[in-house]
Amino acid sequence: MPMTLTQKILAKASDKVEVVPGDIVEARVDLVMGHDVLMPLAFEAFEETGATKLFDVNKVVAVQDHFVPAPDVKSAEQSKRLKEYVKKYSMVNYFELGRGGVCHTIIPEKGFVVPGDVAVGSDSHTTTYGALGAFATGLGSSEIGVSMALGKMWFRVPEAIKVVLNGKPGRYIGGKDVILEILRRIGTDGARYCSLEFAGDGIKYLDIDDRLTICNMAVETGAKNAIFEVDSITNEYLQNRVKKDFDVLKADDTAEYKGEIEIDLSKVVPLIAAPHSPDNVKEVHEIKGVKVDQVYIGSCTNGRIKDLREAAEILKGKKVNENTRLIVVPSSQEVYKQALQEGLIDTFLEAGAAIGPPTCGACCGGHMGLLASGEVCVSTTNRNFIGRMGSKESYVYLTSPYVAAATAVAGKIVLPEEA
Ligand SMILES: CC(C)[C@H](C(=O)O)[C@@H](O)C(=O)O
Numbered sequence: 430m431p432m433t434l435t436q437k438i439l440a441k442a443s444d445k446v447e448v449v450p451g452d453i454v455e456a457r458v459d460l461v462m463g464h465d466v467l468m469p470l471a472f473e474a475f476e477e478t479g480a481t482k483l484f485d486v487n488k489v490v491a492v493q494d495h496f497v498p499a500p501d502v503k504s505a506e507q508s509k510r511l512k513e514y515v516k517k518y519s520m521v522n523y524f525e526l527g528r529g530g531v532c533h534t535i536i537p538e539k540g541f542v543v544p545g546d547v548a549v550g551s552d553s554h555t556t557t558y559g560a561l562g563a564f565a566t567g568l569g570s571s572e573i574g575v576s577m578a579l580g581k582m583w584f585r586v587p588e589a590i591k592v593v594l595n596g597k598p599g600r601y602i603g604g605k606d607v608i609l610e611i612l613r614r615i616g617t618d619g620a621r622y623c624s625l626e627f628a629g630d631g632i633k634y635l636d637i638d639d640r641l642t643i644c645n646m647a648v649e650t651g652a653k654n655a656i657f658e659v660d661s662i663t664n665e666y667l668q669n670r671v672k673k674d675f676d677v678l679k680a681d682d683t684a685e686y687k688g689e690i691e692i693d694l695s696k697v698v699p700l701i702a703a704p705h706s707p708d709n710v711k712e713v714h715e716i717k718g719v720k721v722d723q724v725y726i727g728s729c730t731n732g733r734i735k736d737l738r739e740a741a742e743i744l745k746g747k748k749v750n751e752n753t754r755l756i757v758v759p760s761s762q763e764v765y766k767q768a769l770q771e772g773l774i775d776t777f778l779e780a781g782a783a784i785g786p787p788t789c790g791a792c793c794g795g796h797m798g799l800l801a802s803g804e805v806c807v808s809t810t811n812r813n814f815i816g817r818m819g820s821k822e823s824y825v826y827l828t829s830p831y832v833a834a835a836t837a838v839a840g841k842i843v844l845p846e847e848a
């Protein structure tokens with residue numbers, strides 16, 4: 430029977446000739462990622478299995494990113510617990526604050542994922558790595574614990590939705606607009622437990638940073654995973670980062686999909702998700718003029734070098750509006766360093782922005798940028814649920830770095846060309 434790309438990966442990882450949606454498979458995992466919030470819990474589950482060592486120290490990665498530098502004693506204790514487990518199990522892939530960044534930025538950046546991998550993480554946005562042609566998904570801490578012990582995990586093979594991207598995106602249009610367009614069409618449960626499989630001629634106009642953004646936020650549609658076919662852009666990205674070999678799998682032409690979404694990228698316009706849901710998507714021009722107290726540029730969704738370049742392109746030679754504060758958080762040390770070298774950090778500083786250390790920062794309301802009641806924030810992050818970034822009476826809009834930067838200059842929501 431013909432198979433989708435996700436089915437091919439799961440079949441291979443579970444030594445089966447074929448799998449069909451609904452099958453329960455036990456698949457080998459190639460990467461298990463955890464962070465300060467949930468990895469300590471995952472280690473508790475790991476120890477409950479009776480395991481005394483990790484299935485493969487090279488395939489488990491621990492990252493301090495959510496509540497570091499610790500904003501309170503509880504977070505400090507949590508970070509300390511993670512560090513103790515890292516020592517206890519002789520982990521080699523450990524990213525301390527100041528040496529890594531946000532988990533979903535550093536996993537691809539440091540070459541931990543290759544096409545065809547099965548990657549799991551203690552975080553819902555683990556779907557990000559599908560940008561590189563891997564099957565990647567977030568799991569609960571118990572499953573992460575078991576994965577670290579056995580190097581295997583069970584999965585129900587998802588049904589697939591094909592997303593065909595055609596045409597060339599216009600000026601100021603990137604991965605964030607594409608995933609917001611998908612959310613606008615199918616909503617936050619439109620792809621529940623499905624794999625979103627990206628194909629089409631338009632893919633060649635989306636670089637890896639765009640694809641990472643799309644797969645990152647794919648989980649907001651309820652998807653189990655999201656995956657891009659491997660092409661020359663993927664290979665070029667992997668060339669200097671990855672040391673292990675990989676096979677490139679492809680979906681069969683006659684594979685069956687539960688549904689199909691077709692997007693003409695040339696028709697996508699700058700989009701923004703209004704409070705309080707990622708699928709409350711508007712065209713930016715529809716809500717132009719909303720006054721903004723804070724602009725946040727960062728996170729695993731849009732805190733990579735491309736995002737900072739786009740923001741700097743708008744901010745160069747301009748000042749942040751006197752009624753607005755701008756917080757820029759590069760999503761990894763590598764991104765930060767590169768941004769420094771390219772002069773982007775200077776541009777931000779001269780515009781009057783504050784730069785935060787590469788962590789999750791205010792994205793999930795942890796610290797370094799929480800909102801007061803009544804405050805409005807335009808953010809390049811992925812979730813705008815009630816209270817996500819602070820007060821339950823604050824308002825978060827999700828958009829691209831271009832729109833966010835232009836908004837910071839204008840002090841109100843505007844289109845990129847209006848800054
Ligand atoms: C803390 C973590 C479990 C959570 C997630 O799973 O996504 C966080 O990263 C988020 O973005 O809400």
Ligand code: SF4
Nearest residue numbers: 531728729789792793
């Ligand atoms: S940056 Fe935000 S979305 Fe990404 S892992 Fe951190 S808290 Fe979650």
